[in-house]
Amino acid sequence: MICVLTGGTGGAKFVDGLRQVMAAEDITLIVNTGDDLLWWGLYVSPDIDSITYVLSGMLSRERGWGVKGDTFFCLQAMGQLGEPTWFHTGDRDLAVHLLRSRLLAEGKTLSEATSVISAKLGVKAHILPMSDSRVETRVDTPIGELSFEQYFVQRWYQDPVNSVRFAGASDAEPASGVIDAILTADAVVLAPSNPVTSIGPILAVPGIREAMLKAQGKIVAVSPIVGGAPVAGPAGILMEAQGLPCSIAGVAQAYEDFLDFLIVDTRDSEAAEQLRKNGPRVQCTQTVMRTADDKAALARTVLSLVCGGLYSSEPTAGATSDLP
């Protein structure tokens, strides 16, 4: 079993590669729920949705979120009713929010609802929310504290960030299966997701960071920072707000207590050289995923590094390594 800690954007791209090169049944995903929001009265879990959609082949690759080919007629009608429309919920996407909200209203946990929905969409991988308790990523800015989606989607991450906190995290418990998946996986992969607001909330759930320290498999992170800047989104701003440099060194620092390997882009080979002196083992490869082949190649590199190709369907070529 490979265990992947992930957010929804870079993480979904990485998972899109992973599902090409290994059996989905052998993947357990522990997904950030810090971005979850009540939208039009429905419970929306953006990262779980993206991961579910990518694994079911439904994700819109153009947009990187939502259902491919989706329409937005309900959104338009909500706008005519004077309701907020900044969070773009497609008509097909709504079906998942409606079903999840109904299951939760019936007393199911988020884990159970996630499991029902992913089974109905034919997903064979195991998708686990980090917690069944509500943990909310809150971004403190000069205009006040915002939810992550307000900061990220509604306000286009234009606000300066003072700090980030995970409201509710100290009282949260990992969802059933999370700790076990980390402890027993052949490898634990931190997807190229934002270390602060995608992986950060997962590690903030009491018990998860401790499990990472005790994991029997190797732990590898794929850097979402390439050439000193995030591949996409506000990772740089948020890392700096949390006292981490926006660099592969910052990524290594975020995970320093448990990280075995860091995979960085070939563009960062000089920085990698520096990092090797006192940090984890670092491997350079192409990490920017533009095509299906890019995604598959990165997934193979990761698998080859941490499990010697145990799960990978083909050998990896072209990666440079500092491993013996």
Add this chain to the structure above:
Amino acid sequence: MICVLTGGTGGAKFVDGLRQVMAAEDITLIVNTGDDLLWWGLYVSPDIDSITYVLSGMLSRERGWGVKGDTFFCLQAMGQLGEPTWFHTGDRDLAVHLLRSRLLAEGKTLSEATSVISAKLGVKAHILPMSDSRVETRVDTPIGELSFEQYFVQRWYQDPVNSVRFAGASDAEPASGVIDAILTADAVVLAPSNPVTSIGPILAVPGIREAMLKAQGKIVAVSPIVGGAPVAGPAGILMEAQGLPCSIAGVAQAYEDFLDFLIVDTRDSEAAEQLRKNGPRVQCTQTVMRTADDKAALARTVLSLVCGGLYSSEPTAGATSDLP
């Protein structure tokens, strides 16, 4: 003020005419909520929706329900998730269900939610649910008791009907404004809706039938039965199940304790002759509404009869009457 008791199908057609010939501000609608259902976890009020849509110009006249030009992508996606799809909720239509459900979840009454939604859609008429309490029309059939929408939409009203009851009615109260609207209106109109399952639930709310007896304006019903058969839907089956003949006499009987005038189709002029001997005053006119002009003409006939054209924008021609 004209007060209209109505369901959603024939009633919406009648209201479509009424809004053409009088100021919407002067219309108060008391709407059946016995068909309301929880659908995909949302609170749907089919008759309030139809009345709201017809008054805002949004009703699909082809279908007679839902929003004109609506799409059904969410419905399709719900089907793919294995959820029921027999109640056809359009993507634009969903917006109203989402907003109403959220308002109710926030503690608003159905009256308040209805008022918010109709205001947002620019409706000037006053739409009142018959009650803010849950009253459920239950249809007893050989396969068991069904909700009205199960009987009507899911099973295409193919089941024999033993009886109809209005669960919760005895504990319900009329919504705020309902009794006052009936008592003080210049006329009370019973729309050409099913007497059993559209008007019946309204009259089953304690206090409403009593108010009809004390109304200061005249009370007029438009028969939904033409030529011994319903214009549409299961009115005939349901009337017979409740011991009423499927005829204009059955309609008169349903309302006999308070009815001043009955408007029937010219095709029923012979039956009207019989009815006049011992029932309410009966007027024959064209009641089947195919075009906008048909609707307007019927509305004018009704207004002319009960208020001497007080609200009607043009005089009515061509109606035969037994009035002096």
